[in-house]
Amino acid sequence: MPENVLLIVFLFGITWGSFLNVCIYRIPLGKSIVLPASHCPQCSQAIRWFDNIPLLGWVLLRGRCRHCHAAISPIYPLVELLAGMLAIQVIGHFGLNWQNLTLILLGYAFIVLAFIDFQHYILPDVITLPGIALGLILAWTGWSAPPLATLHDALLGLAIGGGGLWGFAWLFQKITGKVGMGLGDVKLLAMIGAWMGWQSLPFTLFFASLLGTTVGILWMIAARRNRSQPIPFGPYLVGAAWAYLFIGQSVTHWYLGKG
Numbered sequence: 001m002p003e004n005v006l007l008i009v010f011l012f013g014i015t016w017g018s019f020l021n022v023c024i025y026r027i028p029l030g031k032s033i034v035l036p037a038s039h040c041p042q043c044s045q046a047i048r049w050f051d052n053i054p055l056l057g058w059v060l061l062r063g064r065c066r067h068c069h070a071a072i073s074p075i076y077p078l079v080e081l082l083a084g085m086l087a088i089q090v091i092g093h094f095g096l097n098w099q100n101l102t103l104i105l106l107g108y109a110f111i112v113l114a115f116i117d118f119q120h121y122i123l124p125d126v127i128t129l130p131g132i133a134l135g136l137i138l139a140w141t142g143w144s145a146p147p148l149a150t151l152h153d154a155l156l157g158l159a160i161g162g163g164g165l166w167g168f169a170w171l172f173q174k175i176t177g178k179v180g181m182g183l184g185d186v187k188l189l190a191m192i193g194a195w196m197g198w199q200s201l202p203f204t205l206f207f208a209s210l211l212g213t214t215v216g217i218l219w220m221i222a223a224r225r226n227r228s229q230p231i232p233f234g235p236y237l238v239g240a241a242w243a244y245l246f247i248g249q250s251v252t253h254w255y256l257g258k259g
Contacts, residue, residue, distance in 0.1 A: 005091075006091070009091050010084040010085075013083045014083055017081070018080055020112055021076050024075075024115045024119075028119070028122060028124065040070065042068050042070035043067050051066055058077040075115065079115065087107075091104075099143060099144065102143065103245070110241070110242055113238055114235040115235075117184070118234075123185065125184075129187065131194075131195075132187070132190055132191045136154055136155070139153075147196070147245055147248075148195055148196060149198075153197030153199065156193070156197065157190075157193025157199075158193050160198045161192055161194075162186055162187065165205075166183070166186045185234060188238070189204070192241045196241065196244060199249075203240065203243075204240045204244055204248075211239065212233055
């Protein structure tokens with residue numbers, strides 16, 4: 001892939017990353033993601049266009065609002081950078097075509113969900129439910145590109161991902177009397193199944209659980225968190241699902257080949 005094309009893809013990505021920041025901040029608060037224009041959450045002053053340039057604006061402002069000098073979270077440039085790198089990853093791996101834009105769209109939904117869940121412990125229905133519908137529509141129309149699912153596999157993924165995880169969560173609560181997993185996680189796995197098919201679910205659940213457990217233990221030790229404090233599972237689900245798109249089938253074939 002020519003370097004100038006990758007540069008354009010990266011610039012496209014970080015520009016959309018700025019919009020993803022708006023979604024991450026406003027959706028949990030129930031605010032419109034369109035209006036008003038970008039403004040400082042502390043002093044409500046509108047952000048000028050040259051201060052809103054992805055990545056560069058935060059650096060030039062040294063991480064502080066131009067008006068009230070309140071700190072601007074480094075999450076903002078981090079999300080923009082992730083969005084740019086994700087776009088390069090998709091185009092570099094799967095090629096530059098219109099169908100692969102759906103993969104970038106899925107990745108951007110994953111970024112928003114992961115950061116919202118990490119900060120607020122919620123996975124908003126306004127993303128997961130339309131995400132399920134869009135995954136099925138893309139599979140039905142044939143617009144989605146491999147490694148995304150066919151309609152048959154997408155329907156099975158929806159049923160197994162959503163229904164299976166809901167059944168496990170229900171059974172866990174009945175046995176222990178505790179809520180081990182929220183319905184947001186159930187809807188997210190249903191969305192993953194609708195986009196990637198039922199084949200993605202074993203890989204996603206296994207590696208999400210492995211990663212979540214490892215990070216959770218290290219987090220409790222480092223931050224001295226109480227075991228009763230919730231740990232968001234959404235970021236690990238989306239991380240494992242995204243990894244499946246690139247290495248999941250190879251790992252699965254390797255494992256089955258060993259058997």
